[in-house]
Amino acid sequence: MERVSAFVGKYWKIYLVAAVLCAVCDRIGTVRVNTPIGTFTFFSLLFTTVIAGLLGQDILKVFTVEESETAGALVLVVLAPFMAKMGVSAGANLSKLVAVSPALILQEFGNLGTIFLSLPLALLLGLKRESIGACYSINRDANLGLTTDIYGPDAPETKGTFSVYVVGSIIGTVFISLLVNFVIQLDVFHPLALGMASGIGSGAMMSAASATVAEAYPEFGEQVLLMGSMSDMLTGATGIYMGTFISLPLTTKLYQWMSPRIGKRAAKEEK
16 A cells, blocks of 8 residues: 555656546547538547647656656556456347357458558558568557567567557557548448457557447447457457467568569668
């Protein structure tokens, strides 16, 4: 208990600002913006993320680097009650999960599709072997550990993974909220498919994405949140194996084939 009190006393600013931001953004509530292509929905989580980012060391400097890193580690603690709620919902809807379990498993292989989109773009932008680490996964903590273990901390592949890790930490929630809103307007995917797709291996991004889908399809609201949480849990459990045995070797092979053809400038520099 003394350690907890000392921790709170040292980082009191984090808790105070978090409480104020939650109160203010909750007061703002859900904002819907009508556009020619449809209605975009923005939750208080998005506003909280943007404002908190502005308070960091790079812009308004309200927080020190140490405080920012500590706040990032506390995200998992904040998400724990939400994940517990999803676990209770999963138990109550076990039959539904069993019915869609093949789809939940197969959607893991759908994550490989992003490699074929991101790797050519990375090569066209002039990236070299950094593109392997940047494009083989969503690049969260486990993926960063994987590339560090395989290639070493100073390898270009690890630098690529770390770059996406940092960018995802800063704007990941904002990006996924905008992306999901856009995909919803296309009206080509079933709400439960969008719920499954929300589970990408990041709790914060999954929460933002699944909540947006649930708001757009209230009749599927609880099921969407359930699919998102289960998909996210499955991605977290199997993602490291998928990266080790499939996506990382696949990305490496594609890089070796694409680099001489697309990344001509990068290939010349490597020689």
